[in-house]
Amino acid sequence: MFFFFLLPFSACNEEYRSVITINNYPSIFPDYKEVTIPYNIAPLNFRVKEEAERLIVKIKGKGPEHEFRFRGNKARFHQKDWEGIMKTSAGNDLEITVSVGHQDSLKVYKSFTIHVSEDKIDDYMVYRLIMPGFQNWNQMGIYLRELSSFSEETVINSRLLPGTCMNCHTFLHNDPQNMVLHLRESYGGTILYHNNVLEKLNTKAGKMFANAAFPAWHPSAKYIAFSVNRVNQVFHASGSFRAAAIDMKSDIFIYDIERNEMLTSPALSAGDNFETFPCFSADGTKLFYCSADSVQMPQKFQQARYSLCSVSFDPETGTIGSSPDTVLSAAVTGKSMSLPRVSPNGRFLMFVMADHGCFPSYNPEADLWMLDLENGNYEPLTILNSDNVESWHSWSSDGHWVVFSSRRENGLHSNPFIAYIDSNGKPHKPFLLPQEDPSFYDSFLFSYNIPELIKAPVKVRPYTIVKTARSSPAVQVSSGSGH
Amino acid sequence: MRSIAVSGGWKIFYAAFSAATFIFFGVSYENHLIRMEQLQLFQTTAIYLADKLSVQGGFADYTGEFLVQFFGLPFAGAVVTGIMLSLVIILTGQIIRLVTAREPLMLFSFLPAAGWFLLLQNEFYSFSGVPGFLISLFASRFYLTLKQPSKRIFAGILLIPIVYWLTGAAYMTFVLVIVISEIIFRTKARELKPVPLAVLPAYLVIGIMVPLAARFLIIEDTLLQAYISGSYFRLSIFFPFPLVLIVISVPCFILLQEFLPFAPFAQSSLRPLRLNIISSCAIMLFLIVGILAWGDFRAEDQMEYDNLVYREKWNRIIEKAEREQPTDRLSMVAVNLALAKTGQLSARMFSLGQSEDFLFSEYERRGMTPFLAGEPFYHLGFINFAQMVAFETLESTPDAKFPSRSLIRIASTYLINGQYDIARKYLEPLSHTVFYRKWARECIRLSYREDEIRTHPVWAYMRSLSAKHDFFYNAGQMDVALRYLLLSNPRNKMAYEYLMAFYLLDRDLDSFLKYLPLTRQLNYDGMPKSWQEAAAYIATRLPDDLPQLEGFRPDQETINRIKAYADLFSGEPRDTTRIRQEYGDTYWYYLHFVK
Known part of the structure; x- marks a missing residue:
């Protein structure tokens, strides 16, 4: 719905014969309308989804109004101009007015607002880039993006380590001083950076049926919880759900870094159950994870529903509790929970809920939910969710920002969205990670996997990781006694 | 200088x-x-x-x-x-x-x-x-x-x-x-x-x-x-x-x-x-x-078959196969596809040498997935499987470059599936090329125009073939997949011929007999040669007439031929050279002599 009227020549738009005021928001990509952003974010470049010879963007905040003029349909702000606006706008709203010039008329759209939060986001994001294929891959990498600019650096990629799959980069407290990531196939092993030492581990210890995966740091930095999974894929013949990943078998182990041994307990590696996606509570005395009763795989994979569970953990002795609690039962929700992530203050637990299974990337209905650990209430993060997959969320160090991957743009490629979470756990409208060219996502054929926010750049150079990865043999993790 | x-x-x-x-x-x-x-x-x-x-x-x-x-x-x-x-x-x-x-x-x-x-x-x-x-x-x-x-x-x-x-x-x-x-x-x-x-x-x-x-x-x-x-x-x-x-x-x-x-x-x-x-x-x-x-002239030969498939030069593939009689799997996958596309698979497949794995290419994670592996899937209507193979090729090139042919196939499959946002993502780079620009821009224009897609000679036809019932890819059970495909579109004659060819090559005559009656729904002018040969063979193995063969009797020429074949086959000593010369193009020869 819109209306327009013709105006005579206006002072600032003298080149247009008619100026049409439209009472609708402009259709722009990425959608930055009514979002909350940190003041240290890169320019929110965008394009209008219509033909344009000229774009005029007026930004009015606390300071003077800024007017930017662009050729074509893309708004690309200079870094310094943008930083200037951000510097004076923290804690305030920006009013953005977009005018689109085409032929001899100028369409002036209804202004929209962007709220600039006073809360800074961690300066960097780490993610894996990989094409959304099936089984093969020939290029992938883990990259570091500076969020205040468009600068991207390599942490490690398959150009440097040919034939090597890399994934599950995880940091303690958003600090790259403690980092773990996995390498598979060629040069396989777990790369651990801890106490300024980089080493490669062989995590398959004792009775473990595979190498460790999906790590989660203990807040003390003394332990890392892993799940061990045997995963299969099935490929659908019809419809838009092209594939599904199925956990055929899974257990959880806790790696004691100092003792170099894997700890487990019958609670975390029960024979018939699937246990996966561990995550420690903020105080480190509890381990959250997802668990499902065993079903016949792959035939009945759509019946596998994971509950959110927890078990006590004593960091002093490394003792794992023997009686797990069901925090949120799949029998109650009728859904399947995965990827629990506790907020830094320990109050909230964000997780993914889907119809079945534990690999939500393949479930279009997968949504982000939040559990308030103080009162046990849980609810969907509706403003963050879409009708496609939302998953792989990561809290910022202050707990006010969260980044997650979503397939909302086309249902196939995962892109990173950033959202503000206020002190009460209320989420604000998320925004897509800005790129220098607003058309970047139109033809970028890679998915962003596991976006993680970190406070400082990864200091270990790619060549150092390569050298460590190529060093053989890896440090063998021993099989510790179950506590 | x-x-x-x-x-x-x-x-x-x-x-x-x-x-x-x-x-x-x-x-x-x-x-x-x-x-x-x-x-x-x-x-x-x-x-x-x-x-x-x-x-x-x-x-x-x-x-x-x-x-x-x-x-x-x-x-x-x-x-x-x-x-x-x-x-x-x-x-x-x-x-x-x-x-x-x-x-x-x-x-x-x-x-x-x-x-x-x-x-x-x-x-x-x-x-x-x-x-x-x-x-x-x-x-x-x-x-x-x-x-x-x-x-x-x-x-x-x-x-x-x-x-x-x-x-x-x-x-x-x-x-x-x-x-x-x-x-x-x-x-x-x-x-x-x-x-x-x-x-x-x-x-x-x-x-x-x-x-x-x-x-x-x-x-x-x-x-x-x-x-x-x-x-x-x-x-x-x-x-x-x-x-x-x-x-x-x-x-x-x-x-x-x-x-x-x-x-x-x-x-x-x-x-x-x-x-x-x-x-x-x-x-x-x-x-x-x-x-x-x-x-590597063997690879050149395979590539020629592959390129002919890509350009849909079905008759040239058959002519080439008649001249050279390929024996490798990939080339024969192309030949069988060409026979099927020209409606000759059931009539002529055994005249060009067969093996039980010549209908589909092997799917394995080793080396670059051949372009050709996805072609039978695409033309049969296994759109998602064709898409899967195209992705596998895209992500298995040794130099990690984007193969234009894979991108075209991926975009096509998403267009057929009506997933236009994804199709556009793969069409976008193609629209910046010299030779695919026109095609890509036309596809971009068509996306979201359901009316035009529904009447488009290519996309509408491919949609009509595609699987409507879901099932999982299983390379070892392609007959099940073909049956599902037929369930989605009982008029998919090519899927039916592949199914029957699958059973003949698999020597599964019970299943062949079971699905033979479907012939009636697909307007055949008489039984194709290989089916007649299979029916004649079945008839010779049983003392009584099978009710399943009612209405599917082989013609007199086939009956005479199988009698002559049986005489030769049971002769002492067995003259295999003569059998191959005279009956090498029959299902019987495949059944008895091809391993």
């Missing part, structure tokens, strides 16, 4: 070499060149150029891709290859002449080009290597035309990093040529004054240090790739020895021309002619031996 083709012998051999290049790559090896084009996606955008120029050897890669994009046109690949190799010959000759001040020996001028000729036979060698090598030769020639030593020093220091950045590995040719040339200028009296001696180690140090500095400051790559770049060999972990020979060939030939004993006679009136005749013979021998040793 004397022309390189002054002497008659040169002219004749130069023409012969060019003709041989054109004939070989235009006629005998054309499909390798077409494949090169399918394995890349050259885009005309500034961003694409900038991306290429941001890495070492990227300009050579860009130039190579620019040229290869034309290889889909008839004979274009052969013409371009011929021109590029001719330039290699000319520049090699000019460089040798500039340094040694003598007419270059034909052997030395032609061998680097002949080396490239042979390397290009192997699909792991990138065409980009040729322009990279040429740029290096151009730079060498330019350096050698500078008369003042100071200018040469300046050019040398400046050109080493530039040639390195533009060409990757071929910069080594440039460094070696200028160092060896200066050594020769110092030891032998030449028109050009040599540069000071200290400059030569400086050239070498710069040559060694530039890639290291680039690796430390600009690029992130393995040490090997920092020196050679990805423009020469499609597997990044190797720099094969033949490429090393090519890189050092020109400097080595300069040395040989200068210092070998025959060289002083090279300018006499008789000697060059004799040497050139010997050279011509040696080069021809080198090429013939090289082609025999390196040429």
Whole structure:
């Protein structure tokens, strides 16, 4: 719905014969309308989804109004101009007015607002880039993006380590001083950076049926919880759900870094159950994870529903509790929970809920939910969710920002969205990670996997990781006694 | 500057070499060149150029891709290859002449080009290597035309990093040529004054240090790739020895021309002619031996089938198969697809030799997934499986480039599935190419226009074939998949013929009989030959008439033939040669003699 009227020549738009005021928001990509952003974010470049010879963007905040003029349909702000606006706008709203010039008329759209939060986001994001294929891959990498600019650096990629799959980069407290990531196939092993030492581990210890995966740091930095999974894929013949990943078998182990041994307990590696996606509570005395009763795989994979569970953990002795609690039962929700992530203050637990299974990337209905650990209430993060997959969320160090991957743009490629979470756990409208060219996502054929926010750049150079990865043999993790 | 083709012998051999290049790559090896084009996606955008120029050897890669994009046109690949190799010959000759001040020996001028000729036979060698090598030769020639030593020093220091950045590995040719040339200028009296001696180690140090500095400051790559770049060999972990020979060939030939004993006679009136005749013979021998040793004509044959499938030249595939009778799985997958597309699969499949795995290609995680593997899926209506294979190809190319053919197939499958946002993502890069732009833009225009898609001759037809019932891919149970496909569209005659062919090849006559009645729904004018043969065979094995065969009786000719076959089969001793000659095109022969 819109209306327009013709105006005579206006002072600032003298080149247009008619100026049409439209009472609708402009259709722009990425959608930055009514979002909350940190003041240290890169320019929110965008394009209008219509033909344009000229774009005029007026930004009015606390300071003077800024007017930017662009050729074509893309708004690309200079870094310094943008930083200037951000510097004076923290804690305030920006009013953005977009005018689109085409032929001899100028369409002036209804202004929209962007709220600039006073809360800074961690300066960097780490993610894996990989094409959304099936089984093969020939290029992938883990990259570091500076969020205040468009600068991207390599942490490690398959150009440097040919034939090597890399994934599950995880940091303690958003600090790259403690980092773990996995390498598979060629040069396989777990790369651990801890106490300024980089080493490669062989995590398959004792009775473990595979190498460790999906790590989660203990807040003390003394332990890392892993799940061990045997995963299969099935490929659908019809419809838009092209594939599904199925956990055929899974257990959880806790790696004691100092003792170099894997700890487990019958609670975390029960024979018939699937246990996966561990995550420690903020105080480190509890381990959250997802668990499902065993079903016949792959035939009945759509019946596998994971509950959110927890078990006590004593960091002093490394003792794992023997009686797990069901925090949120799949029998109650009728859904399947995965990827629990506790907020830094320990109050909230964000997780993914889907119809079945534990690999939500393949479930279009997968949504982000939040559990308030103080009162046990849980609810969907509706403003963050879409009708496609939302998953792989990561809290910022202050707990006010969260980044997650979503397939909302086309249902196939995962892109990173950033959202503000206020002190009460209320989420604000998320925004897509800005790129220098607003058309970047139109033809970028890679998915962003596991976006993680970190406070400082990864200091270990790619060549150092390569050298460590190529060093053989890896440090063998021993099989510790179950506590 | 004397022309390189002054002497008659040169002219004749130069023409012969060019003709041989054109004939070989235009006629005998054309499909390798077409494949090169399918394995890349050259885009005309500034961003694409900038991306290429941001890495070492990227300009050579860009130039190579620019040229290869034309290889889909008839004979274009052969013409371009011929021109590029001719330039290699000319520049090699000019460089040798500039340094040694003598007419270059034909052997030395032609061998680097002949080396490239042979390397290009192997699909792991990138065409980009040729322009990279040429740029290096151009730079060498330019350096050698500078008369003042100071200018040469300046050019040398400046050109080493530039040639390195533009060409990757071929910069080594440039460094070696200028160092060896200066050594020769110092030891032998030449028109050009040599540069000071200290400059030569400086050239070498710069040559060694530039890639290291680039690796430390600009690029992130393995040490090997920092020196050679990805423009020469499609597997990044190797720099094969033949490429090393090519890189050092020109400097080595300069040395040989200068210092070998025959060289002083090279300018006499008789000697060059004799040497050139010997050279011509040696080069021809080198090429013939090289082609025999390196040429992969089996792959060329498979690629021809594959390209014919891609262009949907079904009758040409059948004609080729009738001439040559392929025995490898991929080629026979193409042949069976061609038979099915022309409605002849059930009638003629056993006349072209069969094996139980000739309907579909193997799906495994090893090497590059062949384009052809997805073709039967696509044409049958297994749209998601065709998409899966296209993705697998996209993500298994050795050099990690985007194959245009895979992107086209991926975009097509998403268009058929009505997933337009995804289709557009893959159409977008295609819309920035010279040859796929028109198609891609039309597809982008069509997306979300359901009315137009529904009446489109291609997309509407493909939608009508596609599976409506969901099931999982299982390479070992393609009959189940085919049955589901038929359930979605009972008029999918091709799926039905594949199903029946599957059972015949699997020797599963119970299932064959079970689904034979479906024939009635698909308007066959009589039973196809292989089905009649199977029905006749079943009839001979049972004492009573089978009710399932009611209405599916083989004709009299088939009955007479199976009787004769049975006599021959049970004869003592069994004359298998005669059986093959007379009944090699029957299902019975397949049943009894093909393992």
